[in-house]
Amino acid sequence: MEKPQLSCKLGILSRPDGSAMFCEGETTVIAGIYGPVEVKMQKVINDKASVECSYRPKSGLPGIEDRLYESLIRNICETSLMASLYPRSAILITLQEMHDSGQLISCAINAACLACLQSGIDMKFMFGAVTCFLTKEEVISLMPPISKSDVKALFVFVFDNAAGRIIASHTEGSFSEEQYKEALNLGREESKNVFIFFKKTLVGINSC
Amino acid sequence: MNLMCILYSVVPTYQPAQKSQNKVRLSQVKVFDNNFKRRNMAEEYKSLHPIKYYRDCLAHDIRPDGRAFDKFRPVLLNIGSIDTTDGSAIAKVGKTTIVCGIKAELCKPKADTPNQGFVVPNLELPPLCSPKFRPGPPSDQAQVLTQLIADIIENSKCVDPKDLCIYPDKLAWCLFIDFVCLNYDGSLIDACIIALVGALHTLTLPSVDYDPSLDNKLVNLEDRKPIPIHSTLISTTFVIFDDKIILADPTVDEENYCTGIVTIVLKGDELCCVHKPGGSPITEDDLFDCIDKSKLRSPLIQNLIKTALKQK
Amino acid sequence: MPVDHKRINGPEETVPYSLFTKLNTKSLQQQFKEQVRDEKRSDNRLLLEHRKIFIKTGLVSQAKGSAYIEQGKTKVIVSVFDPREIPNRTDYSLKGEIYCEFKFATFSCTKRRLHQQDTEEKQYSALMKQALDSTVCRHEFPNFQVDIYAFVLHNDGSALSAAITAAGVALAHAGVPMYDLIVSATLGIQQNIKLLDPSVTEQWLCEMPVPLDGKVGNQGVIVMSMLQSHEQISQFYQVGNLSLEDITDSIKILENACKELIPLIQKHLVKHVLKTMKNKSEDK
């Protein structure tokens, strides 16, 4: 099955402790992570680091849909990062959209994972996200249809690399349970490739 | 039916029958220290070590409110009780209370979608409903939930914006769907969706005569018609506790101390939202188990909505 | 409408459809006459008859105390929270503070209201605070603040008095020390006709001068709150033009109205006390 080409560049920014530019097909996101850093008084958590996330679209006014993405990515990173090793500090994750052709959320999540990996903050497991599309013809694919109006439903799955369990699921549009199952399985298979890509990137053999 | 009855009546179906055997007893709770053996020790324990308190309860296969893990709280629905709205409903899931009011106003369609009206949902979590909210602009949580509700409405297409157009490029309806939480005790989305469906079914809009050449509008208040509702939505929330236990229809404390949350929205036989925003990972089997449970619950809620509508 | 980044915004300009109904050509005078006919009001009440009140406590389980009141169609919910530290305060105050917030639901009135508090709501908040400041034993919680939130689900007139009455019950329910129970009532006056507990249309008609045979008579709305056993007035608010006699008469009427409300509230609170005592003894 045709699938989007993954590519990435680690450490593209000098200021953050970890940064990555991740591309999934044409969709591109830059992620940066600072941490552990000083935390603001009202956000102090005594037994672990407070994980904050901010997402910036590349144009337009900030809106509440960004808040939904932020809370999604924040929750994913919070479960994955060993926040309890850094009590009373903050871990800041920032994402910047560079280009969107459909897989924005999964691309942002993968970029965040790579930035976390590069930053050297301890993690319980890696997380990898995959976007699946259900077209009007009821076909499930990993490639975004050419026109947005051809998408009947969109699924974003996030898996862990340890046991292949589901960390997050985000859907748009409506679909049957079978279709959801099918997309989930497709996503799980593809997530393995994502993890292989992560590993290759980290050892520097970027041959995908 | 009096609005107050619905607001006030908590029908704890699960309580009377099970109270004696299931109510959490102090003796069941593991005791750390003698200093705790006082009258309201359970309360104190809960306040000092909430997570341990929950763990101890759940280790005995019971939730602090006496429910089994997969039991839902009673649901109440009242429709059309606020007549300053064009459609309204009040839903109660356990103690969580949501009022949904729809007000329609006239507006000009957007240039790039000339034959569509607008649906503008907003969820308000006023400081009234819980001590954790402060007066001022909406909290992050309110924003995230508002967006989730807006996504659900859009994904399910239960209201088609095309039905809201009166005259292309000139005049359309804008539905302001406002949700207000009066008591925040968990599973907000579930209550919001029930209230939404109830309110949409009571929604009527007056007919409008529009003369495009003169831009004249005439509204006939007597001639009110309902708008087509394309689907009935049912939402069910689960929480994951300590990575393994799955609780249905969580209370606010369960939501606070859980490690993950799953919201499933059904549209008839179809799914229209499987939302798990991070948190502890779960297996596929567990996820589909949740979907099955929500499918079982769906006809019950649908019946409830139908009954409420018949009463009108 | 200003763009709100924290909410979903509708189109830039929307208008209520009620503006385009068949033109309402009736003069204010006619409208008022329709409301009050032969000493009877449009809902069949007598001029000085208060609407029925339902009151319930404990609706908001998350709050320390709460009360829900239905006064005719007017529906208000009030919740009270535990004392908390006053935010951004550096000086020490011997008396605690009361923080009141009065809000209409966006859909509670004929015209849609905004999410943000408008000036009317701010004024009502201030009036509520004024009424409750002298009712609560503020010396019992120095340097702390008790939060009281009133939310109007449906406004059919006299919302402020309903909110104050409910706040009194909610405070008692919350166990906040008070000098006395507080009740409040509203009176509308137009063309020398006094209407107790006006509905939203009546209140609207009373708030503006309606010429009668070319003359403008006395007109206005009075909201008065009373402490029952000490027979004191803790808050008095009036709009419009009223003569002195009107005001004295009105105070008398309102005083009686308040006195009539008291047994209901007492009954409800006693019931509540009995119920909780029963639960407590069962628990033991």
Add this chain to the structure above:
Amino acid sequence: MKRGLFFNIDKSVRLQQINIISCVTMKELRDEPPICLPGQRLCLSDKIYTSGQGTYERRGYIYSQLAGYVDIVERDGVKVVEVHTSGEQTVVPTQGDIVTAQVYIITQQHCKCFIKCVGDAVLRRPFRAILRREDIRATEKDKADIYKSFRPGDIILARVLPITEAHTYQLSTAENELGVVIAHSEHGHPMVPISWTEMQCSKTYIKECRKVAKVVPENVDQETLKKRKKSE
């Protein structure tokens, strides 16, 4: 029905004064406590009866502040009229109260905590409090070290010190019965006290330093503690 009495007698608004003295004996009062509402006149304030918790005095009478029930406590030959709420009390910690608090920050000079319970009453909203180094123990005050006495997360019993202009409460653990009651070792396991300065982890048996509270036998409750302090 005694209960009904003081509120059905007169429909004309005013609740009648409850004449506790004449109609109710002390035993009856305990069994069937009279119910009262805020602003209700309870009795005359004189040499025998004085206004206590939950009441106030105005022009020679005692009135109720709360919706609850009346209780009369005899103290030093004076009968103190008290009113208690039937539900949860609205409590604000005051000087001399024994509170249960959780430590959340420690520094060289002081530790910060959240008051979670006042006496028996569990607070819905915690209050902030501070415990200074010199208030940790009664003797050899200068030798006390914060880090050897408390750790973040510990649950302590403490007494509220006189309230000053400062905005937070000040606490003291300078009594045998006060100090750490629940603590977890570095590895997160519960610890048991082994002396008044040490606790031991129940799993790893590692000893850690704490200012340990002497465990109060079950039958001694807060009231006795309070009284003892007063008699001292």
Add this chain to the structure above:
Amino acid sequence: MMSSVRKAIVSNCEKKFLIKNLAEWTRLDGRAFDEFREIQIEFGKDWGCCYVSLGKTKVLAQVSCEIQQPKSSRPSEGILNINIELNPIAAPHFEAGRQSDLSVQLNRLLEKCLKDSKAVDLESLCIKMNEKVWALRLDINVLNHEGNILDCASIAALAALAHFRRPDVTSDGEEFIIHSYKQRDPIPLVIQHYPVCITYSIFNGGEFILADPMLLEENVADAFFIDWIECIQGTLWFTPWRVDVILNTTNKAASRAETVVQLIKEAIEQDNERRLEKVELGFHKAVEAKPVENSIGDLSICIDQWSVKHKKSKKKKNKLTEGEEKIIKEISETVQVTEIEALGVGSAALVPQDSEDGNRWQASDSENDDDDVMVVDIPKPVIETVDILDTGSEEEIVVILNADKKTKKEEKENKTMIDTILT
């Protein structure tokens, strides 16, 4: 207000080291005094999306457009809005979604540079007088803050505007039809001239002038000198220094601006060619092409240059001093300083840099603060409260203030009032 939490403090040690190095004509990164960092311009797949790096400082700019009603004061002109966002990714003390003094200042400077100079022909954006015009929105996201955000942002902004194309609009008399990019070729904006900002930082009251300051240099500098070249030139932020130095610097900036504009034009041309050839475009292509960057490698390069550049820069310095005199004579013809303006509180530049306050832009604090104060009218209460202290409790009795009312009330409430009087 930008929070001071997480903000890096420049130590005296660092400051002294920097100045000492400057005295030996050396910059920390081995550049010559008037040498700029390397500029890289990349375009995204969308029109008007531009990613610019100036050394390690990185900025993303995106232009978007929609149809709006024009402002009534300018009925036949399109609208250009510029919005710069200091993304928290760029530095740990930047906060998301909050305006700081720095961002306001940068926004204002960019507006001055691009809007006030009329770089974009707004009249060509008019569709119908008084009714419909194109409103352009330029969003600039700062991604990495390693000094001199302004130059980098102005290059990105200009490149994005020059690259952007709006959809074509045709009219069939009554209705306007907006053609999608596929239906009709989109139309580029009319750029009348190409203004860019060039920043110099000034040390020791004009003794050292460094082009394109990096982060540390920016934090330590006494003053800044910013030019926007092509139409208007503005200068600002200076401690008293000699006129000849200003003119000299302006001159150098002018020639630099020329190179920068040339670079932008070339980059756009290149992108256009590639688009014509239907080569696949976008950031993902750029990512694939380049090997993984190695931060350790960077450092070694830096050390290498250290010894080599040392002499070079000295030579350059000599050249400069020679050239200075010539240039001064030429200034009146080539360069015209039309505007010398001290933005914010000019005097702030005189204050030596505080180590904790590494941020130059905060000078305007005192002015802005006034806006935050709000006067609230509290409605005068009709009621006055009187404390009755006799009973010992803190009770309050309410008496109506108005004297007339009071008498009335006394009649009515005879009993209570007498009570009060008696006590």
